[in-house]
Amino acid sequence: MKITVDGRELSINPNARNLLEALREVGIEIPNLCYLSEVSVYGACRMCLVEVDGQIVTSCTTKPYEGMKVKINTPEIHRMRKTILELILASHNRDCTTCDKNGSCKLQKYAEDFGIREIRFQPMKKENGVDKSSPIVRDSSKCILCGDCVRVCEEVQGVGVIDFAKRGHETKVTTAFDTPLGETECVFCGQCVAYCPTGALSVRDDLDKLMEALEEGKMVVGMIAPAVRTAIQEVFGIRDEVAMAERLVAFLKMMGFSKVFDVSFGADLVAYEEAHEFHERLKKRERLPQFTSCCPAWVKFVEHNYPHLLPNLSTVKSPQQALGTVIKKVYSKKIGVSEDQIFLVSFMPCTAKKFEAQREEHRGIVDLVLTTRELVQLVKMSRVDLNTVVPQPFDRPYGISSQAGLGFGRSGGVFACVLEVLREEVGVVEEEYSTPMDGVRYANISLRDGTKFRGAIVYGLGKVRELMRHLEDFDIVEVMACNFGCVGGGGQPYPNDTKTRQFRAQILRSTMGIKTLVSPNENYYLVKLYEEDLRDEEARHHLIHTNYKPRRRYPEKDVELLPVPGDSKKTVKVCLGTSCYTKGSYTLLKKLIDHVKESDVEGRVEVLGTFCLENCGKSPNVLVDGKLLSEATFEKVLKELGEDV
């Protein structure tokens, strides 16, 4: 398709989503503050104004057509863009020097590009306080209300904990009832931070804690996640560096770290364990599909939204926590240093990892989680030029990993790694993959022992909601909360867009390529760890497995209607929440109680009333021995209870 832009004839992609993207593809970036390719078009910043056939329109909402005459540089457009920038800046907290986004802020860049030297309007700083209740810090005085975070949270992640509130100049992005973010269903994936054009959203900076530990003379031990090495190079102008992690090892040693381990080793450990867990479940055909549990945002998402599926999550800890536990509980004994003298720091691409390390069940393991951006900060502070640092290998014994373990850094990595273990131990006869849509892959695997299984590999929590509708089609489901997996984590450097993430995934692939070990089974140190320290099954389970808790919006409090003492019983929980009630759950409950009382099953079936199973769309909901029956009927419940009842 040919269009004319400022008198120049250009050939553009006729299938481009809109004029803005069409021009972007040919190298013309129309200024914009609220446009994201990943989410719906919002059209609010009005910066992308262009003149089409004499009319001023926003290029993000305009479809290009053959012969279109576009003007992107007229005095009127420049004047309006400048006025819009001035308007935004007048209401913006312009403490640029102390801002998290200093140097990577889109608004700051435009202010510079457009030569804003004076603001004609009255400064109106919005003071709504800073929400520091979670790893994600929200400062609305810097919010320009572009809505990127709102749309990413809702459309990409399917979480939707933030939205606009109030009107006019008082409009703000906030949670329901202004609840601190830490107390909401936010999964701390940090995708809002990744896309925020200003410093309104940032990640809690914990570097001071590292400094404190170093100053206290503790034995500071570091571990670096796979995805960190792919992204940090962007900031320092290094390209395609496959030895980045090793440079970082050397750097951290300079900073005073005693040991630096590779989280990929933890990944090998996790995959090895998880593969066995999966194979067991598959043989018994129980708690399927098995959900991966490496992604803490995904785990929290399940805890909030699908509490009845918690048993499906793999009980294996995430690589961070598994390796952390090994370091704190096993390694410390080996080297004869007391656990509390070790200060364990993990470098992660992820904001949710900060939350994970603080979970009750993981306390005392990882002392500090620093994101890639905090590591960047440390490098910058140190004035060390990473280019000049001679790479050093990770410390033993947790310093080597397989290709597959390193692959955890991108979507599909966990699945592939688990499959590698199965390939080694059982053998894979056939594998077949399909990609029904961006971000979703299906796998059909036949094992040598005759078992077959189906897997789904998903990134972006929003897509999970759709997958949940046909879970029965799968035996194993890998979910990474962030698009493209950990390489696109909320703690990665800016820009953190699709293009950058794809690029990082590529670097990771190259880095994997030079690894000599393919499967975790070949990892000598891992085999040794199992032989020496994890031989005892109970001890192993205690060390590298964990459990989860439902985080329903309503606390789990059941009403005992027909209690039965003891364990040998079947339990029926009927939801009495508003939605289920209006769909007849109360009548169903009464019918069940009558049935139990009248038939000879009294004493074997316990009936409870419960409150909101968070599945209101398919009410009424009934849990029979933990299994959710949606759109439940009396007959459905009886059928589930089985013939003996």
Place this chain on the structure above:
Amino acid sequence: MLESVREFFDYAEKQKQVRQEKLNKRSVYVCVGTGCTAKGALKVFAALEEELRKRNLLNVELHKLEDEKVNLYRTGCCGRCSSGPLVKVTPEGFFYSNVRVEDVPEIVEKTILKGEPVERLFLVDPKTGQRVPRLEDTSLFKNQNFYIMEDIGASECESIEDYIGRGGYSSLAKVLSSMTPEEVIETVKASGLRGRGGGGFPTGLKWELTRKTPGDVKFVVCNGDEGDPGAFMNRTLLERDPHLVLEGMIIAGYAVGAQKGYAYIRAEYPLAVRMFRKAIEDAKKLGLLGENILGTGFSFDVEVKEGAGAFVCGEETALLASIEGRRGMPRPRPPFPAQSGLWGKPTLINNVETYANVPRIIRDGVENYRKRGTAGSPGTKMFSVAGPLKVTGIIEVEFGTTLRKIIYDICGGMAEGEEFKAVQIGGPSGACLSEEFLDMPLDYDTLKKADAMVGSGGIVVITKKTCMVEVARFFLDFTKRESCGKCVPCREGTMQAYVILEKFTHGKAIKEDLQTLEELSKTIKVASLCGLGKTAPNPILSTLKLFKDEYIAHIEGRCPSGTCTALKKYIINKNLCKGCGLCARTCPQGAITGERGKPYEIDQERCAKCGLCVEKCRFKAIELV
């Protein structure tokens, strides 16, 4: 339940006779529009009911007319809100205004029993100042073109029987029995009907687009979110003749192929909401709404959705978001609602008054319809007129009527002691027009040429006592609060424009502010996302164009109309002051000092400009400069 079109027409014929009989007999109509209700119409109604019952005159069964009995009806708004409560008595047609409960016995005694008028209650003709027995005799009435409100003063707003007796639902029956949807759309297109919500988009084209967009599920939405300060045409219409609007919606549903309609009415219009809900219920009972309407196989349902008070929800895409249960925020168009509206389905959205025109067009035919109004803007338009005029309220005139006719012939001109300065038309999105525009015909295109707009139809007359900068500030105060907060030019721009205007009214503006204000207004107008923002600067731009001298005066420290407090300056005329000291004792700020017997002085720094001293001074020695 009417099961066929034939059954309907039989029923309608019967209702026509009943209605005619009512008008020929002794009937009393009490206006229960919001204006009259606020002034006590319901009490007057109750008093009349009691008085008639006491005298055993009340006809309890309203539809069985008895010769010796009196029928008492509630009627919809007559437009003369400032003179309410209004009562009309037939068959004489005496029209009483400002009726109080105490007047009831006299009305019963004289008019109802003897057919004699109570002259002191007659409506005053604003033009002549004379009391006139009948509404129809006033210049107020004669200069209007009642068409949508044709049964003014003698319709029962709550009765579907009365509506049918007035010819109501006959258009629907005609459409369903003898016209294809395409024919209906052609008729509406040929009528030249344009959207009464303000923009003036050709209604027929909208219908056609909705019809032609493929889809099994389609919606019809009635925009009754009338939010302009000073505008109440839609409210009046919904209250006085809900069935007229409903009938229009059903016809539209048939024409575009929709199954469901939503009437989005402001929750602040409780009476309109109640009336419309009742209308829906009554229509359903008669088989005029719901499944298989009049046995024709066409099914259509309508639901009322109450708006929660956001002005922006008058913007169609925001309104649709609100119906869907989302935050009322506009989205970029295209796609237009006709292509992708409610829940992504093709949706026809028209204003209350637009729908009300449809049954008339079908009834009278295109040619007759087009006899009213101008070639480009056919038909009539309801306007709400406010300001210091002799008469204010709702009026209906044909397009092309001049402002002069409205202000001087219909509303009787300016109230005592007031002098015309400007007229604000179209609410906060409208413009201020000066005296030179008085003879401009009011229609969509002419107004547009004058950078103004019909808007929803609010006309506010501004006098010499009002500061035009203050008028702009007032409207911007409204729009800045009502901006949904989505796009930058509107959210931030209206706020900053307000701040600059406030600088003017506070006497703190400098010359540069004038340029900033103008440039900012132009950016808001062009760059905003929706109609709210695009029109928000109109009050500024029009006053800047026509009353720039007032802005300049404010920079120089004067407010020509003496409205802006900050620019007022009170001084004591030394020649007139007797030194009594009364002003000094009155001044709450202690700003006046002096020695008894000698002229006092005002400390300008301390003066709060309250003007109390002026009122107190017996020698008129304190002057406002």
